[in-house]
Amino acid sequence: MSTTNVQDAAQxxxxxxxxxxxxxTAAQSSQAPGSDVAPGGTTITDAPPDVIKMKGRNVDxxxxxxxxxxxxxxDIGERQVTALIGPSGCGKSTFLRCLNxxxxxxxxxxxxGDITLGEQDIYDPHIDVVELRARVGMIFQKPNPFPKSIFExxxxxxxxxxxxxxxxxxxxxxVTSLQKAGLFEEVKDRLDAPGTGLSGGQQQRLxxxxxxxxxxxVLLMDEPCSALDPIATAKVEELIDxxxxxxxxxxxxxxxxxxxxxxxRTAFFHLGxxxxxGATDQIFTNPRDTRxxxxxxxxxx
Amino acid sequence: xxxxxxxxPAAGAPSQGQGLHTSDAARKxxxxxxxxxxxxxxxxxxxxxxxxxxxxxxxxTIVGQAIPAFxxxxxxxxxxxxxxxxxxxxxxEAVLRRVDYDAxxxxxxxxxxxYVESRGDRRTLxxxxxxxxxxxxxxxVLDDPDATIGQTSFAVPLDDVADLYFKGQVSEERxxxxxxxxxxxxxxxxxxxxxxxxxxxxxxxxVKDFLGEQADEVERELASRERSLERAEIDIVSYRDRMPEExxxxxxxxxxxxxxxxxxINGLNANIRDLTAELADLRARxxxxxxxxxxxxxxxSILVEINGGVVKASSINATAVEGEVxxxxxxxxxxxxGDWSIREVVLPERNRKLDDRSLIYxxxxxxDERVERQFNMIFFSSGASREAELAGxxxxxxxxxxxxxxxxxLAFPLGVAAAIYLEEFAPxxxxxxxxxxxxxxxxxxxxxxxxxxGLAVFLNTFGLPRSAxxxxxxxxxxxxxxxxxxxxxxxxxxxxxxxxxxxxGVGASKLQTVLHHxxxxxxxxxxxxxxxxxxxxxxxxxxxxxxxxxAFIVDIPATPVDPSTVLPxxxxxxxxxxxxxxxxxxxxxxxxxxxxxxxxxxLAVILRKRFExxx
Numbered sequence: 001m002s003t004t005n006v007q008d009a010a011q012x013x014x015x016x017x018x019x020x021x022x023x024x025t026a027a028q029s030s031q032a033p034g035s036d037v038a039p040g041g042t043t044i045t046d047a048p049p050d051v052i053k054m055k056g057r058n059v060d061x062x063x064x065x066x067x068x069x070x071x072x073x074x075d076i077g078e079r080q081v082t083a084l085i086g087p088s089g090c091g092k093s094t095f096l097r098c099l100n101x102x103x104x105x106x107x108x109x110x111x112x113g114d115i116t117l118g119e120q121d122i123y124d125p126h127i128d129v130v131e132l133r134a135r136v137g138m139i140f141q142k143p144n145p146f147p148k149s150i151f152e153x154x155x156x157x158x159x160x161x162x163x164x165x166x167x168x169x170x171x172x173x174x175v176t177s178l179q180k181a182g183l184f185e186e187v188k189d190r191l192d193a194p195g196t197g198l199s200g201g202q203q204q205r206l207x208x209x210x211x212x213x214x215x216x217x218v219l220l221m222d223e224p225c226s227a228l229d230p231i232a233t234a235k236v237e238e239l240i241d242x243x244x245x246x247x248x249x250x251x252x253x254x255x256x257x258x259x260x261x262x263x264x265r266t267a268f269f270h271l272g273x274x275x276x277x278g279a280t281d282q283i284f285t286n287p288r289d290t291r292x293x294x295x296x297x298x299x300x301x
Numbered sequence: 302x303x304x305x306x307x308x309x310p311a312a313g314a315p316s317q318g319q320g321l322h323t324s325d326a327a328r329k330x331x332x333x334x335x336x337x338x339x340x341x342x343x344x345x346x347x348x349x350x351x352x353x354x355x356x357x358x359x360x361x362t363i364v365g366q367a368i369p370a371f372x373x374x375x376x377x378x379x380x381x382x383x384x385x386x387x388x389x390x391x392x393x394e395a396v397l398r399r400v401d402y403d404a405x406x407x408x409x410x411x412x413x414x415x416y417v418e419s420r421g422d423r424r425t426l427x428x429x430x431x432x433x434x435x436x437x438x439x440x441x442v443l444d445d446p447d448a449t450i451g452q453t454s455f456a457v458p459l460d461d462v463a464d465l466y467f468k469g470q471v472s473e474e475r476x477x478x479x480x481x482x483x484x485x486x487x488x489x490x491x492x493x494x495x496x497x498x499x500x501x502x503x504x505x506x507x508v509k510d511f512l513g514e515q516a517d518e519v520e521r522e523l524a525s526r527e528r529s530l531e532r533a534e535i536d537i538v539s540y541r542d543r544m545p546e547e548x549x550x551x552x553x554x555x556x557x558x559x560x561x562x563x564x565x566i567n568g569l570n571a572n573i574r575d576l577t578a579e580l581a582d583l584r585a586r587x588x589x590x591x592x593x594x595x596x597x598x599x600x601x602s603i604l605v606e607i608n609g610g611v612v613k614a615s616s617i618n619a620t621a622v623e624g625e626v627x628x629x630x631x632x633x634x635x636x637x638x639g640d641w642s643i644r645e646v647v648l649p650e651r652n653r654k655l656d657d658r659s660l661i662y663x664x665x666x667x668x669d670e671r672v673e674r675q676f677n678m679i680f681f682s683s684g685a686s687r688e689a690e691l692a693g694x695x696x697x698x699x700x701x702x703x704x705x706x707x708x709x710x711l712a713f714p715l716g717v718a719a720a721i722y723l724e725e726f727a728p729x730x731x732x733x734x735x736x737x738x739x740x741x742x743x744x745x746x747x748x749x750x751x752x753x754x755g756l757a758v759f760l761n762t763f764g765l766p767r768s769a770x771x772x773x774x775x776x777x778x779x780x781x782x783x784x785x786x787x788x789x790x791x792x793x794x795x796x797x798x799x800x801x802x803x804x805x806g807v808g809a810s811k812l813q814t815v816l817h818h819x820x821x822x823x824x825x826x827x828x829x830x831x832x833x834x835x836x837x838x839x840x841x842x843x844x845x846x847x848x849x850x851x852a853f854i855v856d857i858p859a860t861p862v863d864p865s866t867v868l869p870x871x872x873x874x875x876x877x878x879x880x881x882x883x884x885x886x887x888x889x890x891x892x893x894x895x896x897x898x899x900x901x902x903x904l905a906v907i908l909r910k911r912f913e914x915x916x
Contacts, residue, residue, distance in 0.1 A: 105805060107729055134808035144799035146818060156817070157807035207803070214807055 044288045046278035049077025049265060053218060053248040054099060059113035061094050061103065068094045072113075072274045074267055076218070081240060081249040083263035083280065085256060087295065090269040092252045096220050099250060100136035101129050117218070134161050137211035141223040143203035145195035145210070150187050153195040153206055154178065157214040173213055180246075181209035182239050201232025208239060212247070219243060221251040225258065237262050256296055260284050268292045363895075366888035373677040373690065374467045375456040376430060376666055378409035382442065382452045397442055402435035406457065413669070414662060416629050425658050429666075431458040433691040458679065459672070461689035461882040462654045463663055467672060470881065471655050472648035477504060479642060481620075483607055484635040488626065494605055494612060495621045498638065502619040504603055504645060508594050511601060512587035516580055523576045530569045533562045593618045598651040604661065607641035608632050611661045627661050680889060684855045685871065689882035692875070694890050696857045700770050700850070700865030701839060701897075707774020707861055708781060708838050713831055715778075716785030720827075723786070724793040725815050744783035751780045752847030760848060767849040768864035776848060777838040784837065788830020792823035825912040832905035836898050842869040868894045 054076040061069040069091045076082050076099075084092035094103070101122060103109040115122050122132055134157070145153050154174045157163075164170035174191070178184035183205045187198070195206050204224055211219055221240070225233040240262045243249055253259050259266050260280060267277040268289075276283065276292045287293040294300050321327065382405065388396045410426055411417065417426055434457035442449045458464070465471055481498025540555045540562075547555065586594065595616045596603060603614040605622060610630030614622040650657055666672050684696030719740075727733045755776035759765045765772050796819045804814040845851070850866050851874065858865035866874070868890060875887040 100806070102802065102805065105801070130808050130810050133805060137808075138802075138806035140799060140802055140806070142799055144797075144803040146800065146803060147822065156804075156809070160807070160809050160813055160817075210803075210807060 043073055043274045044276045044278070045073075046282060048075050049080065051078040052076065053078035053118070054250075055114075055116045056095070056098070057114045057116075059095065059098060059111065059115060061091070061098060061112075062110040063106070064108040068272055069098075070272045072269075074274055074277060076248060076250055077265060078248050079244060079246070080264040081244050081251060081262050082265045082267065083259035084250065084252045084267050084269060085254075085259050085295070086269035086275075087300065088254075089271075091272040092267075092269045093222055095269070095274075096222055096250060096252050099218065099220055100133050100138055102133075102138065104129065134214050135216050136218040136220060137214060137216035138220040139204070139207050139211050139222065139224050142227050143200060143207050145198070145203050145206050147194065147196050149192045150178075150195045150198070150206060151191040154210050154213045157210060161214055163214065177209040177213040180212055180243070181205045182235065182242075183209055199232070201228050201235055204228060204232070204236055205239060208236070208243075212243070216247065218248045218250065221249065223252050223254060226254060233258070256284070268295065270295070363888045363891050366885055367892045369465075369468050369470065370680060370882065370885035370889035371677050372468070372674050373679060374459045374464045375673050375675055376459055377454050377456045377671045377673065378406065378430070379412055379453060380405050380409045380438065380455045382438075382450055382455070384450055387442070387450060394443065394446075397446060398439075400439070400442075402439045402442075405438060406430060406434045409455070413666070413671075417662075422658065425656070426662060429460055429463050429659055429662060431460050431690045432688055433686070434458065456673065458690050459663075461880055463659065464690055465881055466655055466660065466663055467667070467674070471653055471660075472646050475645040475647065477643040477645065478639075480638040482635050482637050483605075483641045485607055485612070485630055485633050488608075488610065488630040488633060491615075491623065491625050492612065492630075493621055493623045494607060497620075499619045500638075500643065501617050501622060504643065505594060505617055505619055507645065508596070508600055508617065509587045512583050512594075515599070516583035516587055519576055519580045519583060523573060523580060526569055526573050526576065530566060530573065533566050533569070537562050537566075599649050601648070602646040602650050602657045604644045604646065604657065605641065606644065607636050608634065611664075613657050613661075627658055628665065680886065684857050685853055685866065685874075686855065687853075689878070689880040689886065692883070692886060694868065694871060694886075694893055696854060697866050697868045697871035697890070698893070699858050700773075701867040703770035703858060703861040703865065704773040704777060704845075704867055705835060705839060707771055708777040709831075709835060711775060711778035712781040712785055712834065716782050716831070716834075717789050717827060719782075720786045720789030720793060721815060721820070724790045725811070725819070740783050740786050744787060747843075748780050748841055749843040749847065751776050752844030754779065755844060755848045766862050766864070768852045768854065768866075769862045770850075770858065770865050770867070771861040772848050773845050773850050773867065774861065776844045777841060780841065780844060781834040781838050784834035785827075785831050788834070789823070789827045792826025792830065793819060795826060796822045821912075825909040828908045828912070829905045832901050832908075836901045839897060839901070840869050840894065842873050845870050846873075868897070 052075045056072055056074045056076075059069055059072040059074075060067060072091075072095060074095070084096060086092050097103045098111055098115055099122075103111060111123065117132070117135065120127065122136075146156065148156075151174055154177050155164075155170050158170060158173050164173055175184060178187065183202060186202060187193070187206075195203065198206060204227075208219075208224075224240075225236050228236065237258060240249060240251065244264075251259075251263065263280045265277065266280045266283040268275045268283065268287075268291075270291050276287060276289045278288075283292065284296055287296060384391070387400050390396070407427055410430065411423065414426055417423055437457060438449075438455055441455075459467070462471070477500070479496070479498075479500050481496035481500050483494050483496045483500070486493045486495075537559050540559050544552050544555050586592075593616050594600075596614055603617060603622065603624075605612045605614060605624070608630040609628070610626055611628040612622070612624045612626050612630075614624040616623045646657065646660065655663075663672075679691060680693045682695050683691060683693030686692040723733060723737065755772055759772045759775055760767060765775075800818050800822060801814055804818045805811075809817065845867060849864075850870050852864060852866065853874070854864050854866055856863070872887055872890045872894065875883050875890065878884075
């Protein structure tokens with residue numbers, strides 16, 4: 001589906017070409033490429049998403065004395081896939097982990113700025129982190145199923161949140177989650193087998209099933225395919241595309257093809273700065289910042 | 302110029318290998334690398350073999366010493382346990398309790414040896430069975446009067462030395478073939494036995510050899526005394542020489558020294574005189590061929606068995622012995638060669654615990670088939686005792702068990718909880734760092750320090766009972782805690798962070814993450830650490846000595862507050878006793894302790910494997 005969009009976007013782009021060039025030169029003059037510190041508010045943003053699910057404003061993240069994110073403003077659109085791209089160490093995973101406060105587990109991490117989920121500030125001291133993580137699920141780079149049975153892996157979340165009153169309810173949740181993750185047909189005969197015995201791609205889909213079993217509103221994916229082979233990757237990408245119908249998805253990826261294939265909006269991070277954000281078609285066909293262009297054309301990163 | 306001239310042949314020599322990695326120099330380097338690898342391998346194997354050798358040596362010594370202790374000899378003696386003699390009026394336990402069971406044993410033994418009449422000999426006889434025999438009979442009568450009353454015989458344990466005799470550990474013995482016809486001159490008292498052949502010649506020669514050896518020993522001793530004398534005389538001379546040069550203080554000191562030395566010299570001279578006389582005597586006896594030799598207790602014993610009796614020789618020549626009859630002979634008739642026998646007990650009577658008389662009585666009991674070898678139940682079922690044959694490890698095993706229960710129930714939950722808090726919840730600041738450093742230091746504190754702490758705090762401040770497994774367990778728990786905490790923290794740290802993230806990611810709370818996911822995964826490591834800590838505690842002696850668990854306690858403890866001892870302390874105490882059987886039981890107890898330790902370590906491995914497979 002993405003390819004047609006990109007082609008469309010390419011046509012649009014040629015019309016916009018003149019305006020963007022002007023924009024670009026402005027950006028270039030304001031900051032030399034590769035400079036470490038960017039003044040806030042320089043992010044190039046095109047039209048915001050229709051419905052905003054999560055919103056980050058002036059987000060700074062520090063690991064001890066080192067600042068990892070500089071003044072990031074980013075909106076996450078509801079029921080669409082937002083891809084975060086950028087070279088290693090650019091802060092995209094850091095931003096992702098801010099969205100469900102996973103950074104809280106790191107003692108030296110400090111977050112400033114506002115991040116809201118719906119209308120709620122998720123860094124409000126009154127907010128319950130456990131509840132937040134039930135609403136904002138996460139899938140990690142390396143598949144990390146619990147060393148328990150497939151059933152137990154998925155049942156764990158609903159159980160700790162008390163989502164199922166009876167065993168039948170729980171079984172239903174497990175089955176639907178597996179079906180949504182496209183894994184049910186493959187494992188229906190061996191739900192008692194250990195989850196760690198599955199193949200890498202199956203494990204990752206198991207983790208996705210586990211994440212959606214608690215019916216979160218947002219799914220965060222931290223390079224979910226980096227440890228998978230191309231076939232497993234294709235399956236997971238297909239799955240992500242389907243998940244868009246029910247969930248808001250934020251995905252961090254190193255693969256620009258993947259970002260182009262699965263996402264509707266793309267945000268490009270560089271050295272802790274959100275350089276550019278916009279519709280995926282536009283970012284890949286007509287980036288406005290030179291750094292974005294250099295990155296997507298493979299000149300660095 | 303010379304360099305240029307010299308270089309062509311040098312470059313020309315290695316014709317086939319010119320590359321960086323194929324030249325001769327490179328080959329040489331490679332060869333050196335392989336050589337160093339081979340050397341390293343050799344040293345490694347040598348180290349392993351040395352360690353294995355010493356381990357085998359240690360184990361074989363212990364096992365070799367311990368094996369005799371697992372068996373024990375019992376003698377079946379006739380006993381009068383009839384209703385009439387014990388409890389004629391059928392009054393029951395009160396009367397049965399008061400019966401003189403010592404007399405029952407004594408009378409039973411005497412009935413087997415009617416010819417033993419003198420007081421001294423009867424005492425010798427009574428010493429053959431364990432002094433606990435009467436207690437055992439009494440216990441049996443009280444436990445089960447119906448079955449016991451009316452019994453006419455009872456198996457009682459032999460005394461430890463008698464037991465060792467049947468295990469062949471008292472002395473080497475030699476039997477001499479007889480060829481001549483022997484005629485005794487009487488059946489009782491002191492008699493002579495004359496042989497028609499030179500049946501005693503070899504024995505006499507043996508005795509003479511023995512005397513010769515003794516003479517050699519005396520000679521060596523004499524030589525060392527003479528050297529001492531010489532040194533003392535030289536010292537005196539040197540003191541005398543230096544005296545005029547010194548001041549009055551030093552001179553006085555020197556005079557004192559000289560006086561001391563002179564007294565010593567007098568003593569030495571007397572000693573040397575005695576030894577010289579003894580040496581001359583021994584030499585004369587050992588070389589005087591054919592003469593009668595008096596057999597003192599310092600010489601091997603010679604026992605002659607003839608006509609159903611036993612004679613202990615007191616003097617010997619080539620064809621005859623004179624000696625005391627210990628078991629009366631039936632007749633004075635001559636016995637033809639082969640029908641009578643001579644036996645030499647090589648170790649002199651003075652150097653062994655079992656005298657010739659006891660030995661002969663024991664032989665008679667064995668000949669009557671009254672002596673029986675049994676598995677040593679006493680060792681496994683009774684508590685401590687001053688009598689080697691009655692001492693057992695059960696009291697110590699129960700004490701160790703209670704101690705371990707207390708240790709485990711204190712150290713495991715505390716240790717694991719502390720580890721979880723420090724590893725998963727505690728903020729990383731100066732305070733927790735200080736705690737961490739101190740826990741690591743505590744693991745290296747000598748165990749006796751914990752014993753001192755137990756003495757000062759648990760006994761003196763809290764007033765807890767002395768010698769109790771409760772206190773022992775508490776002290777050992779303190780000692781084991783750092784081990785468990787360190788092992789548990791390592792195990793928790795080894796759980797991959799992805800598991801924590803996964804659990805947190807689906808919205809588990811921190812505690813849920815730890816309890817549901819991290820702890821189960823860390824459990825094998827925690828259990829291994831705990832069991833190793835417990836094994837260490839099981840083998841610990843020093844801190845328990847401080848809180849009085851070294852006391853001599855006969856009773857088997859019934860609760861953790863009863864006074865008791867533990868296995869390693871029991872071993873420590875037994876190792877101090879001089880009796881041979883105690884030495885053997887020490888080794889046996891070490892084996893039991895080792896068996897426990899091996900079992901615990903095996904358990905650690907099994908638990909580890911099982912838990913790991915389950916996940």
